[in-house]
Amino acid sequence: HDSFKIGEVGKILGFIKNSKASKVLFCGGIKRPSLLSLKLDSLGQKWLRYLGLRAFLGDDTFLKGIKKLLENEGLTVVSPQSVLETLLTPCGILTKSRPNDIDLQDIARGMFVLNTLSKTDIGQAVIVQEGIVLGLEAAEGTSALIKRCLGLKISKNGGVLIKTSKLNQDKTMDFPTIGKDTIIEAHMAKLSGLAIGAGQSQIIDFEGTVKLADKYELFIIGV
Secondary structure (H helix, E strand, C coil): CCCCCCCCCHHHHHHHCCCCCCEEEEECCCCCCCCCCCCCCHHHHHHHHHHHHHHCCCHHHHHHHHHHHHHCCEEEEEEEHHHCCHCCCCCCCCCCCCCCCCHHHHHHHHHHHHHHHHHHCCCCEEECCCCCEEEECCCCHHHHHHHHHHHHHCCCCEEEECCCCCCCCCCCCCCEECCCCHHHHHHCCCCCEEEEEEEECEEEEEHHHHHHHHCCCCCCEEE
C-alpha cells in the first residue's frame, strides 16, 4: 500500500497501474477540500478542467465525474457491497425495540423530505421529532447533524434519525452508512431510533451495531 496527497492524481494513477490493478474501490470518509486551495498536479488540473461545473456542485455529481475519469483510464469502480455483501441494510425492524406510531410518522416525514431534496444533491440524513424537521445533513456529516439538533429538540426524549441514498445516487462511491458510533451519538441525543434505507445504505459491524442499539433501547429499521 501507499499514501498520497489528494491533489497527486498522476501519482495515484501511476501506483494503481504499476500494481497492475484494474478495479478501484472507495471506502472511508473524507472532508471535501476547497478546490481553490487544492494543490493539483498536471493531471489533476486536466481532470478539474474536464469536471468543470460538476466540481462545484453536490458530492454525487462530483463523484460521478471522478468515476467517469477513472473509467476513461481503463479502470472499473466497484462498490464495497460487491465485496462485503453483509454491509447492505436489510428490510424491517432489526432490533428488540420497535418504533411507535409517532416514530413511524416521523420516518415517513423524513423519507419524504430526503426524496424531495435529493434532486438538489444535498444531504443523506434528516432528524425529525413529532413531525418537525430539526435538521438536515449538509457538508458537516451525520455526527455533526445529531449534535446540532440537540438544542433544537421539542422534548428531551424522542426523535428519529432518517438516512438513505439520494434518488439516482451512484452507490459505488458514496453510500449512506451507520455504525456503532452513530448509535452512541443517537443515544446521547436521546433519540428514539434510526430509520435507514433498506438496500440503500450500509451498516458497519452489523451484529455489533444492532447489539449496541438493543443495549440503549434504540430501534433500527430498514425502510
